[in-house]
Each structure stands twice: as C-alpha cells, then as structure tokens.
Amino acid sequence: MPELPEVQTVASGLQSVVVGKTVVQVEHDWPKSFPNSLQTVDDHLLGATITNVSRRAKIIRMDLNTGWAILVHLKMTGQLIYNLDIFPDSTTRVIMTFSDGTKLYFNDQRKFGWMILIDQTEIDRLPLIQRLGPEPLNRDFTWQVLRDRAMKHKRTSIKATLLNQSVLAGMGNIYTDEALFLAGIQPARLTATLTDEEFKRLHLHIRSVLQQSIDLGGSSRQNYLAVDGSKGDYLDDPYVYGRQGRQCKVCGSVIEKTKVAQRGTHSCPICQI
Ligand SMILES: [Zn+2]
Structure with missing residues (x-):
C-alpha cells in the first residue's frame, strides 16, 4: 500500500x-x-x-x-x-x-x-x-508529541501504535519497520516500555526514512507508480524490509520476519532491543 x-x-x-x-x-x-x-x-x-x-x-x-x-x-x-x-x-x-x-x-x-x-x-x-494524527514531517511534530500521542496506546506494540493513523498520519508497514530498525527498537515491544531516549531516536528516524524515501521517489514494491509512470527507488536498498534471511547491514546477523500487529514484520535480533 x-x-x-x-x-x-x-x-x-x-x-x-x-x-x-x-x-x-x-x-x-x-x-x-x-x-x-x-x-x-x-x-x-x-x-x-x-x-x-x-x-x-x-x-x-x-x-x-x-x-x-x-x-x-x-x-x-x-x-x-x-x-x-x-x-x-x-x-x-x-x-x-x-x-x-x-x-x-x-x-x-x-x-x-x-x-x-x-x-x-x-x-x-x-x-x-x-481522526488523523499529525503529519510526521511537519515542524510542530516534535518527539514529545510522538511520545504523548503514542503513550495513549501503552498496551499495544510500538509497531501497532505507529501504524495507527490517529497517532501519526501516513506511516505504513515499510517505513515503520525501517524506522524501528534505525531506532534500535523491537517492533513487538509494548509502547509503554519505551524510554524518552528511544522516543527521541524513533522520532528522528521516522522523519529521516520518510524524507529519504520522498527524495528517492518512494517505494515501488507492487503497483505503485509516480504520475509519470516511473517507479520509486527506496526499496532498492532497505535496511530490513523484505530482507528476511539476509545479513543485517550493521551487525551481520540474520534479519528475522515475524508477525506483529497482524503484519509481516522485519527486524534484526541484535541491533533492536
Ligand atoms: Zn543488526
């Protein structure tokens, strides 16, 4: 999607x-x-x-x-x-x-x-x-806004919380997995267990993966095409998304695929805690 x-x-x-x-x-x-x-x-x-x-x-x-x-x-x-x-x-x-x-x-x-x-x-x-949450790339979307809105969903996994469009708008499966990897957080962790430092990192990397993908014209995994019919390049080189069974680019461990929030979820067992 x-x-x-x-x-x-x-x-x-x-x-x-x-x-x-x-x-x-x-x-x-x-x-x-x-x-x-x-x-x-x-x-x-x-x-x-x-x-x-x-x-x-x-x-x-x-x-x-x-x-x-x-x-x-x-x-x-x-x-x-x-x-x-x-x-x-x-x-x-x-x-x-x-x-x-x-x-x-x-x-x-x-x-x-x-x-x-x-x-x-x-x-x-x-x-x-x-019912839409704030735009993650807007200036007023601070890490505190992310934390405060996420913490209304303490008993769900952080992945499910990020996919919830009322917490923040526009995140889907690909960028959630990528941002959680870069922030070093396991997708299945309960939202309530995240520290302020982790929310700061997550906020930074949500914005960086979204901006990087916009710069690359998005991800063309399935049907997505830009207005001129061209494909996006982000998934040419993802960190974890779609890389199950392959080596983590940071630590060399095998990237795992599990199910979190009813979605196929990609993570590194070493880099993410
Ligand atoms: Zn790793």
Whole structure:
C-alpha cells in the first residue's frame, strides 16, 4: 500500500502537471471508485480548473476553482498517471480529460481506492480526516508529541501504535519497520516500555526514512507508480524490509520476519532491543 512518501511523490508530481488544467470530460466505470452522481460531476467538475494539489496523510487533494475538490485515496493498488499512452488499460477506473487534450488516469487493479468530489468546506469535517494524527514531517511534530500521542496506546506494540493513523498520519508497514530498525527498537515491544531516549531516536528516524524515501521517489514494491509512470527507488536498498534471511547491514546477523500487529514484520535480533 502506498505510504506517505509515495502519496507525497504523486501529489508533487500532480502539482507540476495538472494545476491550471480545466476538466472537460470524466469517464468512470466503477461506482465504488468514483461514487459521485452525474449531476454532481456536471455541476462542480466539468469546466472546473485545478488550482492546487496537496496531501494529508495518504489522501491526495486537488482543489478546483468551483470551491469543490477531488480527494483520492490510492489504497492498495491505486495509481494516478498523467497522459501516458499505455493507458487506459483494464485497471483504469476513471479518465479525466483536460481542455488541452491531456488525460489523467486513475488506475486501480484491486478497486479498494477511491476518487470523490466534495465541497472544500466539508473536508475537515469528514471522519476520515478528523481522526488523523499529525503529519510526521511537519515542524510542530516534535518527539514529545510522538511520545504523548503514542503513550495513549501503552498496551499495544510500538509497531501497532505507529501504524495507527490517529497517532501519526501516513506511516505504513515499510517505513515503520525501517524506522524501528534505525531506532534500535523491537517492533513487538509494548509502547509503554519505551524510554524518552528511544522516543527521541524513533522520532528522528521516522522523519529521516520518510524524507529519504520522498527524495528517492518512494517505494515501488507492487503497483505503485509516480504520475509519470516511473517507479520509486527506496526499496532498492532497505535496511530490513523484505530482507528476511539476509545479513543485517550493521551487525551481520540474520534479519528475522515475524508477525506483529497482524503484519509481516522485519527486524534484526541484535541491533533492536
Ligand atoms: Zn543488526
């Protein structure tokens, strides 16, 4: 599933290609992927110009000059691809055509993702937005904020706590495993057992792995592609994610794969305590 760096890469890519474009046609074949009625599309999307693209957690927001916005969640296999002539294909759920003839494709093989049209004034009231924790790369996300929010979940593993989008937004399986490795913390540890020093390290490495992955264009483990169809490079060289059975890059021990928080979890038995 795309995590914060992948969604940020898509949002940044969209920002550079669709802002200023005017939507003239929308085709969609699957109501769950695009639930709005024809009337709503007619009233608020057709003829509208995209004014800005941003990201909150794993949700992409495209503002329109009609006061409405398009929200997109890529979920497991969603892609937003701009004007690449290998699309549409069998995974394409929505095609948006702009007045200059270019197209934006929302592809989603597994059909868990969605694209919705919504009044901008309603976005902050959506339950899925309201329950989100802070953005880990924002300046006001300090290690104390991480600790205080995490400590509301003392009896769960630190991995489950980090995956909880109400604690902090945008973390998924890959970057949680990577950050816990760099911080030297076993994913299965109960949150309550972490010291302030460990929260400081964890905070530092959550931000560093996310930023490093954004710099590398994200991780393309499965379906994830950037707006121009390119793959991300982060998983070319991870510390632990997907490296079970191989040597730890730091100590040479064998990286283990276990199950924590119902997720496949990668860790080093020596570097992480
Ligand atoms: Zn190690």
